[in-house]
Amino acid sequence: MAAQSSYLRSSKASLIFILLMALGTLVLYNPALQNDFLTYDDPVYVFLNPIVTSGLSWANIQWAFTTTMFANWHPLAWISHMAAWQAFGNNPMGHHLANVFLHALNVMLLFTLLRKTTGHTGRSALVATLFAVHPLNVESVAWISERKGLLCMFFMMLTFLTYAWYARRPALSRYLWVVFFFAMALMAKPLAITLPFLLLLFDLWPLERLSLPGVSPPEPGRMLPPVTLGRLLGEKLVLALMSAASMAVTMYAQRAGGTTEALSEVPLRFRLGNAIYSYARYLYKGVWPARLAIFYPHPESSLAWWKVATAATVLLLTTAAIWQGRKKRYLVAGWLWYAVALAPMAGFVQVGRQAMADRYAYLPMIGIFIMVVWLAAELTEHSMALRRAARGCLGSFRLSSWRRASVQQDQTSPCRPTSSKK
Numbered sequence: 001m002a003a004q005s006s007y008l009r010s011s012k013a014s015l016i017f018i019l020l021m022a023l024g025t026l027v028l029y030n031p032a033l034q035n036d037f038l039t040y041d042d043p044v045y046v047f048l049n050p051i052v053t054s055g056l057s058w059a060n061i062q063w064a065f066t067t068t069m070f071a072n073w074h075p076l077a078w079i080s081h082m083a084a085w086q087a088f089g090n091n092p093m094g095h096h097l098a099n100v101f102l103h104a105l106n107v108m109l110l111f112t113l114l115r116k117t118t119g120h121t122g123r124s125a126l127v128a129t130l131f132a133v134h135p136l137n138v139e140s141v142a143w144i145s146e147r148k149g150l151l152c153m154f155f156m157m158l159t160f161l162t163y164a165w166y167a168r169r170p171a172l173s174r175y176l177w178v179v180f181f182f183a184m185a186l187m188a189k190p191l192a193i194t195l196p197f198l199l200l201l202f203d204l205w206p207l208e209r210l211s212l213p214g215v216s217p218p219e220p221g222r223m224l225p226p227v228t229l230g231r232l233l234g235e236k237l238v239l240a241l242m243s244a245a246s247m248a249v250t251m252y253a254q255r256a257g258g259t260t261e262a263l264s265e266v267p268l269r270f271r272l273g274n275a276i277y278s279y280a281r282y283l284y285k286g287v288w289p290a291r292l293a294i295f296y297p298h299p300e301s302s303l304a305w306w307k308v309a310t311a312a313t314v315l316l317l318t319t320a321a322i323w324q325g326r327k328k329r330y331l332v333a334g335w336l337w338y339a340v341a342l343a344p345m346a347g348f349v350q351v352g353r354q355a356m357a358d359r360y361a362y363l364p365m366i367g368i369f370i371m372v373v374w375l376a377a378e379l380t381e382h383s384m385a386l387r388r389a390a391r392g393c394l395g396s397f398r399l400s401s402w403r404r405a406s407v408q409q410d411q412t413s414p415c416r417p418t419s420s421k422k
Contacts, residue, residue, distance in 0.1 A: 013121050014111075014112075014115055014121055017111060017121065017124075017125040017128075018108050018111060018112070021104075021107050021108060021111060021125065021128055021129060021132055022104045022107065022108055024129075024132065024133075025100070025103060025104040025107050025132045025133075026100060026101075026104055028132070028133060028401055028405070029100040029103065029141055029142065029401075029405050030405075031405040032096050032099070032100060032138075032141060032142040032405040033093050033096050033097055033100070034093070035092065035096060035142060035405075036092050037092050037095075037144060038143065038144070038145075040143075040145070040294060040295075041070075041143075041145035042143075042144050042145050044069075044070055045070070045077075045081055045144070045145040045147075046081050046084075046085065046095065046144060046145070047085075047090055049081075051063055051078075051082075052078065052081045052082050052085055053085050054082075055082055055083075055085060055086035056079070056082045056083055056086050060082055061075075061079060061082075063078075064076075064078035064079050064082070068249075068252070068253035068256060071253050071254045071256065072148075072189075072190070072250065072253050072254075073187075073190070073246075073249045073250065073253050074148050074187065074188055074189050074190070075187050076148075076151055076184065076187045076188040077147055077148035077151060077188055077189065080098070080147055080151060081095075081147065084098050084147075092144070095144045096142070096144060098147065099140075099141050099142070099143075099144060099146070099147055099150055100141060102147070102150040102151065102154055103132070103137070103140070103141045103150055104132075105154055106131075106150065106153045106154055106157060107128050107129075107131055107132040108128070109154070109157035109158065109161065110127065110128045110131055110157060110366065111124050111125055111127075111128035112161065113157060113160050113161055113164070114127055114128070114206070114370075116161070116164060117164050117202075117206040117207060118206045120377075122377070123373050123374060123377050126373045126377075127366070127369045127370055127373045130369045130372075130373070131365075131366060131369060133401050134286070134289065134365065134369075134401065135289035135292060135400040135401045136282075136285055136286065136289055136292070136358050136361045136362075136365060137358075137361070137362055137365075137401075138292070138358070138401050138405050139292075139294060139357070139358040139359045140358070140359045140362045141405070142405050143294070143359070146359050148188055148189040149189055149191065149359055149362055151188035151189065152185050152188040152189035152191055152192050153362060153363060154188075155181050155182070155184040155185035155188055155192070156181075156182075156185045156192055156195060156363070158181040158184075159178055159181040159182045159185060159195060160199075160202060162174065162177040162178045162181055163178050163199055163202065164202075164207065165177075166178055167203075167207050167209060167224055168224060175235070178239075179238060179239070179242075182195055182239055182242060183242065186242060186243070186246045190246045190247070190249075190250040190344075191344060191345065191360075191363065192243075192246070193243040193246050193247055193250075193344060194243075194340050194341050194343065194344060195239065195243070196236040196239040196240045196243055197340045198337060198340060198341060199235075199236060199239070200232060200233075200236065201333045201336050201337050201340070202333075203227070203232055204329060204332065204333050205329035205330050205332070205333035206329075206330070206333075207224055208224065208329065209224050209225075209226075209227045209232065210227070210229065210232055212326075212332070270298075270299075270300050270303070271347050273303050273305075273308040274298060274299060274300075274303060274347045274355050274356075275346040275347045276308050276311050276312050276315070277303060277307055277308050277311045277355075278342075278346055278347060278355060278356040279311065279315055279339070279342065279346060280310075280311030280312075280314050280315060281311070281356060282342065282356065282360075282361050282364070282365070283314075283318075283368070285358075285361070286361070286365055286368055289400060292358055293358075294358075295354055295357075296354055296355045296356050296357065297353065297354070297355060298347075298353050298354060298355045299355060318335070319335065322335045328374075328375070330370055330371060330374040330375075331371055331374075331375065333367070333370070334367040334368060334369075334370040334371035334374075335367065335368075335371060336367070337364070337366065337367025337370070338364045338365070338367035338368050341363045341364035341366075341367065342360065342361075342364040345357070345360035
């Protein structure tokens with residue numbers, strides 16, 4: 001009876017957290033609902049696209065699955081814009097509302113995933129809250145054209161949830177749900193290609209199905225059935241093949257669209273330098289999210305060598321420190337999550353002329369949030385000063401995101417469509 005009462009209290013607390021986070025996300029991004037369409041991508045993705053503005057139809061859905069327009073293959077993103085136009089027409093508020101609603105869903109799914117796999121309600125809520133309010137994520141939410149990233153995250157979270165369900169009792173029927181949601185994520189945006197690797201990290205922590213030399217054994221009472229590395233890799237084989245196929249289609253679309261830069265345009269040494277520097281810049285902006293912009297020009301040869309050297313030193317020292325503390329599985333898993341999830345967008349293969357983009361941090365920063373929250377929870381167990389500092393940091397992020405959601409419109413020119421077609 002006591003165990004049942006404890007479970008009910010925990011479930012009630014989780015439900016309260018979910019409702020509060022959803023409501024808080026909607027309130028935080030209310031300023032974005034007053035924004036207009038932007039001239040940056042919105043015309044092609046939404047209001048000047050004659051197929052999108054003709055709404056949902058079988059012919060339009062076929063087009064979405066066969067086009068590589070805008071140098072990408074993301075049929076679910078196109079279909080979502082068709083559905084939004086059919087529902088809201090040329091009223092940008094409805095299109096912004098769809099983005100905010102998706103972000104709120106992602107916040108709730110992230111909390112649910114961590115709560116179910118770790119058993120820590122408070123820590124899970126804090127990670128999800130950081131994800132909800134961090135200013136780096138404003139671009140993904142307040143920019144209508146970035147719906148694809150929100151959709152991709154939604155289906156990735158569902159993939160992780162179904163994978164955790166599968167891991168508890170492996171069965172083909174459960175695995176097929178993992179494959180289905182992963183396919184949906186890839187069709188929303190190809191940034192999901194890293195998911196097979198992220199699932200291996202998920203096996204390391206919090207599922208604790210994977211053991212590594214020097215890493216602490218699974219916590220007592222939380223161990224799933226032991227699984228060999230070969231079995232874990234075999235589980236990811238189908239998903240890895242899907243990622244490879246998605247990469248091939250994406251590279252074809254990018255080359256056909258002329259968005260990938262040849263080595264003669266941006267030499268390899270400049271790409272590597274910018275990639276290393278960007279890894280450190282995202283971390284810096286995660287801690288101090290100032291001077292955020294919708295476009296960061298690629299520095300190419302103007303990037304000073306000492307900046308690259310400093311960034312490399314910071315990354316190496318951080319990696320060394322985490323390896324020293326590797327008995328804490330969440331540190332290893334969180335750091336590798338950040339490194340792996342960011343790799344496709346780091347600039348090793350240069351797409352476009354940007355050095356980095358806030359939207360690229362939407363998935364990778366979850367790993368950093370997990371590291372920070374879990375470590376802080378251990379350090380602040382008996383420290384009220386650190387707890388107050390954490391509350392102050394969250395409050396600062398909320399205020400910064402509120403202001404950024406309000407001024408996102410000023411990052412590029414507003415643009416109102418004149419058509420009233422629904």
